[in-house]
Structures are given as structure tokens and as C-alpha cells.
Amino acid sequence: MQGKQPLIFKGRWARLSVLTFLGSGLLGWGVGGAHWPWPIQVIALLLLVSLTSGWVLLRIERDLLHPMRRLSEHARRLHEGDNTHLMMTTYLTERRDEVGELARQFQHLVEDLKAHNAQLLEQSLIDPLTKLGNRRMLENRLDVALPLTRRLDCTVSVLMMDVDHFKPYNDYYGHPAGDECLVQISGVLRDTFRRETDIVVRLGGEEFLVLLIDTPSQEAWRLADAMRGMIQAMGIPHEYSPTANVVTVSVGVVTSPPGVGADIDDMIACADEALYACKAQGRNTTQARMLSSPVEALETHAG
Numbered sequence: 001m002q003g004k005q006p007l008i009f010k011g012r013w014a015r016l017s018v019l020t021f022l023g024s025g026l027l028g029w030g031v032g033g034a035h036w037p038w039p040i041q042v043i044a045l046l047l048l049v050s051l052t053s054g055w056v057l058l059r060i061e062r063d064l065l066h067p068m069r070r071l072s073e074h075a076r077r078l079h080e081g082d083n084t085h086l087m088m089t090t091y092l093t094e095r096r097d098e099v100g101e102l103a104r105q106f107q108h109l110v111e112d113l114k115a116h117n118a119q120l121l122e123q124s125l126i127d128p129l130t131k132l133g134n135r136r137m138l139e140n141r142l143d144v145a146l147p148l149t150r151r152l153d154c155t156v157s158v159l160m161m162d163v164d165h166f167k168p169y170n171d172y173y174g175h176p177a178g179d180e181c182l183v184q185i186s187g188v189l190r191d192t193f194r195r196e197t198d199i200v201v202r203l204g205g206e207e208f209l210v211l212l213i214d215t216p217s218q219e220a221w222r223l224a225d226a227m228r229g230m231i232q233a234m235g236i237p238h239e240y241s242p243t244a245n246v247v248t249v250s251v252g253v254v255t256s257p258p259g260v261g262a263d264i265d266d267m268i269a270c271a272d273e274a275l276y277a278c279k280a281q282g283r284n285t286t287q288a289r290m291l292s293s294p295v296e297a298l299e300t301h302a303g
């Protein structure tokens with residue numbers, strides 16, 4: 001509480017005290033001193049009492065009860081998740097008394113909570129190691145992206161990427177080196193898929209997913225294979241990999257053509273199949289498929 005601020009008691013209620021004092025004087029003079037007939041004296045007394053108490057009630061309503069109701073309404077809306085009235089009305093926060101102080105502190109509390117919630121939300125959507133999105137971010141983005149692709153009747157491609165022989169990498173180079181390797185791979189993903197509509201997430205472990213909207217199947221495959229090549233070209237040594245002497249990845253790509261109505265679970269399952277096919281064929285490869293014909297391999301590339 002800032003000491004300099006006028007308080008309700010000192011400011012407004014002081015006037016009430018003066019009025020009461022004057023009222024008492026008038027009452028004393030009217031009832032005792034003046035020689036009015038007694039009915040007039042009673043009426044004067046009643047009038048004075050009603051006027052004073054009416055004025056007091058009015059001030060209590062205006063200065064205390066009304067602001068308290070506004071504060072409580074504000075708190076109720078926030079509790080119910082209504083964020084449209086996050087800012088308290090200036091009528092309350094600019095008051096220079098205890099109610100204003102309470103409103104300002106309440107507003108600070110709400111702003112802190114809002115910032116904290118935004119931070120928590122971001123943390124819940126971002127993978128802390130690579131700073132890419134996580135599975136939850138994917139789900140959130142899909143809620144908007146998939147209905148849009150159906151409405152616009154455009155292609156959707158899913159890329160599933162997995163680091164080859166990552167267990168031996170971790171075992172021999174250590175977990176911190178494994179983490180650093182994942183961070184570098186994430187950098188390539190970030191550099192390759194830069195469109196605003198691209199969704200790039202780390203699903204968990206050494207598995208990543210990319211979702212491309214309105215990208216022709218050939219283009220999706222080309223991007224996926226370019227990314228595979230760039231990761232190999234980074235030349236992160238991996239002398240315990242039976243595939244190459246550097247870290248490599250395998251990528252399964254699936255494209256749902258326009259009009260098919262992409263189902264994300266089907267697409268992930270199909271991209272996973274393509275990925276396992278890459279692993280079976282010796283890794284460090286990119287395989288692409290069309291969702292409508294899952295067995296038909298569009299392209300296969302071995303690095």
C-alpha cells in the first residue's frame with residue numbers, strides 16, 4: 001500500500017464526519033433550541049436521520065459495494081475462462097484509494113497469471129531438447145490444418161524420419177553427444193522445411209515427423225531426400241554404424257492426394273511402413289508412397 005494515497009476514510013468519509021457533525025448541531029438547535037411544535041420537531045428529526053443515513057448508504061454503495069461487485073464479476077469471468085475482459089476497467093484501477101489499490105494488485109496478479117499460463121502452454125508444446133514442436137503441438141496444429149486441407153482439396157504429405165543406429169551412437173559416444181546429434185539434425189529439419197504451413201515435430205526419441213500441406217508428392221519426396229542427404233553431408237562421425245561412417249537417417253514419405261480426405265492415423269501408419277521398408281533395405285534411404293495405393297512405391301532412393 002502506498003502511504004501517500006488518500007484513503008476512503010480520509011477522503012470521502014471525512015466529509016461524512018463533517019456532515020454528521022453539522023447535522024448533529026442542526027438537530028440540537030432544531031429539536032432543543034427552536035420552539036417548534038413537537039410534530040414539526042419529530043418530522044425534522046426524521047428528515048435529518050433519513051437524509052444522513054441515505055447519504056451514507058449511497059456512499060457505501062458507490063465507494064465500496066459497487067466496486068466489490070465489479071471485482072467479483074471480473075474474478076468470476078476469469079475463473080470461467082472468459083479471457084475477453086482481462087483488463088480491469090480504468091474506472092477501478094485509476095481510483096486513488098484502497099479499492100483502486102486492490103484493483104491494481106488484482107490486475108497485476110491476472111497479468112502475471114496470464115504470462116505464466118502462456119509460458120506453460122508453450123513449454124507443453126515444445127520439445128525442450130531440440131526446441132521443435134512435440135506430439136501435442138502436432139495434434140493442436142492438425143486440428144486446424146486437416147479440415148483446411150479437406151476444404152481446399154489439396155495434398156497432404158507426412159514424412160517420418162528416424163536416425164539410423166542411434167543406440168550404438170549413444171552407447172559409444174555417450175548420451176550428451178547423442179543429444180547434440182539430435183539438436184544438429186533438428187537444425188537441418190528446420191532449415192529444410194521453412195514454409196509457414198510446414199509442421200515439424202520431434203515425436204520422441206530419435207523419431208521426427210514433418211507434415212507438408214499442398215506440396216506435390218514428387219516435391220515432398222525431393223525435400224525429404226534432400227534433407228536425408230544434408231544430414232549425411234553434415235558428417236557427424238559414427239564409426240559404430242554398419243551403414244556408413246557418419247550419422248544417417250531413414251525417411252518414409254506418404255502423400256494423400258487431393259480429394260482423398262487425409263486421415264492422419266492412416267498417413268502415419270503408411271509413412272511408418274515406408275520407414276520400416278527403408279530400414280529393411282539397409283537404411284540411409286527415402287521411400288515415398290501414395291496413400292490411395294499403399295503398396296505402390298513412388299520413389300526409392302538409397303544414399
Ligand SMILES: Nc1nc2c(ncn2[C@@H]2O[C@H](COP(=O)(O)OP(=O)(O)OP(=O)(O)O)[C@@H](O)[C@H]2O)c(=O)[nH]1
Nearest residue numbers: 162163164165166167168170175178179205206279
Ligand atoms: N541421446 C539421446 N538418446 C535418445 C533420446 N531418446 C531416445 N534415445 C535413444 O535412441 C536410441 C534408439 O534406439 P533404437 O530404437 O534401438 O534404434 P536405432 O539404434 O537407431 O536402430 P534403427 O532405428 O533400427 O537404425 C536408444 O538408445 C534411446 O536410448 C534422447 O533424447 N537423447
